[in-house]
Amino acid sequence: MKNGLKVLRAERDWSQAELADRVGVSRQTINAIETEKYDPSLTLAFSLSSLFAMPLEAIFFPNGKRD
Amino acid sequence: MSKQSSRILSDDAVILALGLFWLLLYFAVRFFLEANPDLARGMRLGLAFLPTPLFALFLWRFIQGIRSADELERRIQLEGLAIAFPLGVLLLTTLGLVQRAVELNFQDWSYNHVWPFFIFFYIFGQAFARKRYL
Numbered sequence: 001m002k003n004g005l006k007v008l009r010a011e012r013d014w015s016q017a018e019l020a021d022r023v024g025v026s027r028q029t030i031n032a033i034e035t036e037k038y039d040p041s042l043t044l045a046f047s048l049s050s051l052f053a054m055p056l057e058a059i060f061f062p063n064g065k066r067d
Numbered sequence: 068m069s070k071q072s073s074r075i076l077s078d079d080a081v082i083l084a085l086g087l088f089w090l091l092l093y094f095a096v097r098f099f100l101e102a103n104p105d106l107a108r109g110m111r112l113g114l115a116f117l118p119t120p121l122f123a124l125f126l127w128r129f130i131q132g133i134r135s136a137d138e139l140e141r142r143i144q145l146e147g148l149a150i151a152f153p154l155g156v157l158l159l160t161t162l163g164l165v166q167r168a169v170e171l172n173f174q175d176w177s178y179n180h181v182w183p184f185f186i187f188f189y190i191f192g193q194a195f196a197r198k199r200y201l
């Protein structure tokens with residue numbers, strides 16, 4: 001699934017490991033989401049949504065593009 | 068390295084060590100039984116089950132490791148096992164059919180020879196799943 005995770009992370013100047021620590025997953029998981037190899041669980045998606053203080057649809061784009 | 072990554076690696080080291088200890092004990096018992104065919108039956112059976120508690124400990128830690136892993140690692144483990152298990156079933160059923168078709172030499176195709184294939188299937192399944200996600 002396309003997502004804006006990499007951009008949001010870069011805006012905050014966080015490394016993948018730093019973001020991973022903040023949501024309690026491995027760096028590999030963040031990398032796999034950013035490279036669209038893995039779609040996060042609902043729990044992780046909500047954690048990211050809460051961390052970035054943005055709605056899910058502003059982070060993840062299931063239709064393949066930003067609305 | 069994130070905290071989650073380092074915790075997984077630490078768990079991996081313990082699980083790997085337990086697996087290697089079990090393997091060493093297995094081969095030690097196997098060679099001892101082969102070298103001492105005159106031991107009493109009860110003693111031989113007792114020795115045959117000697118590695119079992121260590122394997123149970125390994126299995127317990129392995130399951131704990133998977134439970135404590137993050138969601139991507141759990142997905143990889145699941146896909147790896149989903150590949151390895153059917154391959155194991157395929158091996159056993161095919162060997163069963165081959166055994167009915169022709170006479171297999173016990174020295175070449177006994178329980179002693181089949182189980183390492185399951186470890187190979189697990190490693191293959193893991194590699195396949197990791198290639199997809201990492």
